[in-house]
Amino acid sequence: MSTASLADKRANSLRGASLPKWSPWAIAAGSLVVAVGVGLAAGLDSKVQWGLIAAILFILGTFGIAARVEGRRQAKDRVATSLVWVAFLLAVIPLVSLIWVTVARGVKVLDVYFLTHSMGVVADSEPGGGIYAAIIGSLEQVGLATVIGAPVGILTAIYLVEYGRGRLAKAVTFFVDVMTGIPSIVAGLFILSLMLIFSMQPFGFAGSLALAILMMPVVVRSTEEMLKLVPNELREASLALGVPKWRTILKVVLPTSIGGITTGVMLAVARIAGETAPVLLLVFGNPFINNNPFEGAQASLPLYIYQQYSQSAGANAAYDRAWAASLTLIAFVMILNMVARGIARWKAPKTGR
Amino acid sequence: MAKRIDVSGLTAYYGSHKAIEDISMTVEPRSVTAFIGPSGCGKSTFLRTLNRMHEVTSGGRVEGKVLLDDEDLYGAGIDPVSVRREVGMVFQRPNPFPTMSIFDNVAAGLRLNGSYKKSELSDVVEKSLKGANLWNEVKDRLNKPGSGLSGGQQQRLCIARAIAVEPKVLLMDEPCSALDPISTLAIEDLIGELKERFTIVIVTHNMQQAARVSDRTAFFNLAAVGQPGRLIEIDDTERIFSNPSVQATEDYISGRFG
Numbered sequence: 032m033s034t035a036s037l038a039d040k041r042a043n044s045l046r047g048a049s050l051p052k053w054s055p056w057a058i059a060a061g062s063l064v065v066a067v068g069v070g071l072a073a074g075l076d077s078k079v080q081w082g083l084i085a086a087i088l089f090i091l092g093t094f095g096i097a098a099r100v101e102g103r104r105q106a107k108d109r110v111a112t113s114l115v116w117v118a119f120l121l122a123v124i125p126l127v128s129l130i131w132v133t134v135a136r137g138v139k140v141l142d143v144y145f146l147t148h149s150m151g152v153v154a155d156s157e158p159g160g161g162i163y164a165a166i167i168g169s170l171e172q173v174g175l176a177t178v179i180g181a182p183v184g185i186l187t188a189i190y191l192v193e194y195g196r197g198r199l200a201k202a203v204t205f206f207v208d209v210m211t212g213i214p215s216i217v218a219g220l221f222i223l224s225l226m227l228i229f230s231m232q233p234f235g236f237a238g239s240l241a242l243a244i245l246m247m248p249v250v251v252r253s254t255e256e257m258l259k260l261v262p263n264e265l266r267e268a269s270l271a272l273g274v275p276k277w278r279t280i281l282k283v284v285l286p287t288s289i290g291g292i293t294t295g296v297m298l299a300v301a302r303i304a305g306e307t308a309p310v311l312l313l314v315f316g317n318p319f320i321n322n323n324p325f326e327g328a329q330a331s332l333p334l335y336i337y338q339q340y341s342q343s344a345g346a347n348a349a350y351d352r353a354w355a356a357s358l359t360l361i362a363f364v365m366i367l368n369m370v371a372r373g374i375a376r377w378k379a380p381k382t383g384r
Numbered sequence: 385m386a387k388r389i390d391v392s393g394l395t396a397y398y399g400s401h402k403a404i405e406d407i408s409m410t411v412e413p414r415s416v417t418a419f420i421g422p423s424g425c426g427k428s429t430f431l432r433t434l435n436r437m438h439e440v441t442s443g444g445r446v447e448g449k450v451l452l453d454d455e456d457l458y459g460a461g462i463d464p465v466s467v468r469r470e471v472g473m474v475f476q477r478p479n480p481f482p483t484m485s486i487f488d489n490v491a492a493g494l495r496l497n498g499s500y501k502k503s504e505l506s507d508v509v510e511k512s513l514k515g516a517n518l519w520n521e522v523k524d525r526l527n528k529p530g531s532g533l534s535g536g537q538q539q540r541l542c543i544a545r546a547i548a549v550e551p552k553v554l555l556m557d558e559p560c561s562a563l564d565p566i567s568t569l570a571i572e573d574l575i576g577e578l579k580e581r582f583t584i585v586i587v588t589h590n591m592q593q594a595a596r597v598s599d600r601t602a603f604f605n606l607a608a609v610g611q612p613g614r615l616i617e618i619d620d621t622e623r624i625f626s627n628p629s630v631q632a633t634e635d636y637i638s639g640r641f642g
Binding site: 196262264265267268269270271272273274275278279282283286287378 | 435437440442465466467468469470472473475477479481482483492493496497542545546549
């Protein structure tokens with residue numbers, strides 16, 4: 032008896048009403064108009080507040096209208112979709128605005144001269160000069176840091192995944208976790224204290240050491256994950272052929288995961304390319320070109336940006352140079368990312384026929 | 385030269401848990417022996433002790449003797465890597481190396497252990513692929529990736545890879561369980577040819593397959609739930625399937641089990 036009445040509550044037809052395709056746009060437009068109206072009426076000036084009111088009205092409006100026309104389940108579905116879209120916009124708008132502002136303000140002084148000449152004797156408050164010294168400095172410091180940090184990180188990860196059992200592995204994992212959280216200035220202070228003990232002057236390689244400390248835990252973590260993704264049956268297949276373990280790792284496990292490992296290393300490099308604090312302490316900056324990272328202060332891109340802002344007493348020329356250097360730094364990181372993706376795709380296990 | 389296996393008193397552990405207990409048997413050279421039994425009774429564990437793969441698993445430990453033509457594989461000073469070059473293995477799921485071509489896959493066992501000229505390797509690769517009945521299907525695309533083949537072809541590729549290093553014994557752990565009936569038939573025919581050159585031990589869930597393919601069959605079982613696996617009976621295949629000596633074997637074969 033009761034099951035019959037439960038079944039009867041379902042609609043007799045499979046078809047239900049549905050809102051037209053343009054309805055989300057209409058509701059969005061409507062909520063914007065109402066939000067602007069409410070904002071003006073309540074004397075709210077900030078466009079951000081109008082945007083937030085519009086977002087809330089959009090979600091409520093979608094739910095209300097959809098519930099009336101389509102039914103509660105479809106309404107909840109639409110609300111979930113709109114929440115995802117709202118979150119996406121909230122995340123993307125600052126990013127797009129950042130890129131827009133950087134590009135707009137950075138191209139003012141960005142030209143070949145700017146990229147190939149250093150500041151030299153040009154004072155910070157005057158126009159002219161360029162970031163060649165900073166580019167060389169950044170390339171050398173980040174390059175040396177990678178040469179130290181990447182192999183150490185990868186070998187540590189190989190140890191943790193392939194060999195480590197017992198207390199040493201647990202201790203290493205613990206310390207790598209701790210290192211992930213070291214603030215960049217603390218890494219800089221650590222190297223600085225060593226330098227002071229030996230009464231050394233600032234030089235580029237010291238910055239590389241601090242950057243390597245910051246890079247290592249990131250490389251260890253991502254390499255570990257990539258190695259764990261290699262199926263165990265591949266290792267077993269190689270071992271069963273009578274291949275010793277170290278050769279299995281070198282010739283089977285590493286080539287299978289090399290794409291992911293490269294991506295991890297590139298992302299770590301991209302992260303340290305923008306670190307200012309350790310470079311500030313250890314490398315000091317230099318308006319002249321210094322090609323030797325082992326002797327004398329060097330310039331560096333993030334440090335250059337900071338110095339142009341802080342030491343220029345607000346001159347427009349300095350701000351323009353700082354924006355141009357920021358654009359160069361972002362472009363440098365973006366190129367690294369694209370190279371990483373290219374390598375990952377090229378080296379991925381092939382599945383063609 | 386195929387070799388003979390003599391196992392005496394073999395017990396295998398995973399950490400402190402005893403998986404199989406006191407197994408003794410003989411496998412004649414150039415014969416096919418099938419291991420049958422319910423899931424979890426230790427057939428695969430026992431198979432893996434024969435080429436020292438059991439100890440690769442974390443906590444794996446073995447007691448007892450495995451003699452390969454009178455040389456104890458677990459004797460003092462024996463190098464497990466050398467053992468695995470003598471006793472090859474084919475796994476349940478085909479696992480060709482994904483970053484290597486078909487040619488490189490078959491040559492992997494040789495190349496990863498020494499350096500050879502391309503011409504020497506080509507001969508070995510062709511001979512192994514012919515031995516695995518795969519040559520005609522792939523001879524025009526040896527440079528294509530190994531993972532681009534169908535399941536049955538991949539498994540034959542793994543068999544070619546295993547026989548390229550010329551082991552004395554070939555262990556096969558449920559090689560057909562992931563394959564369709566036609567590929568299974570191809571592999572069973574292959575086993576019939578390979579037994580001219582190698583000693584073969586095959587673990588299988590499929591009793592009809594054991595009956596078709598093997599010369600001798602060994603039946604494994606747990607003594608009781610929670611007990612380690614034991615060898616219940618080993619005999620010529622015909623006798624096991626028509627007139628077994630132990631009641632438990634008869635129950636399993638006629639499906640009165642569980």
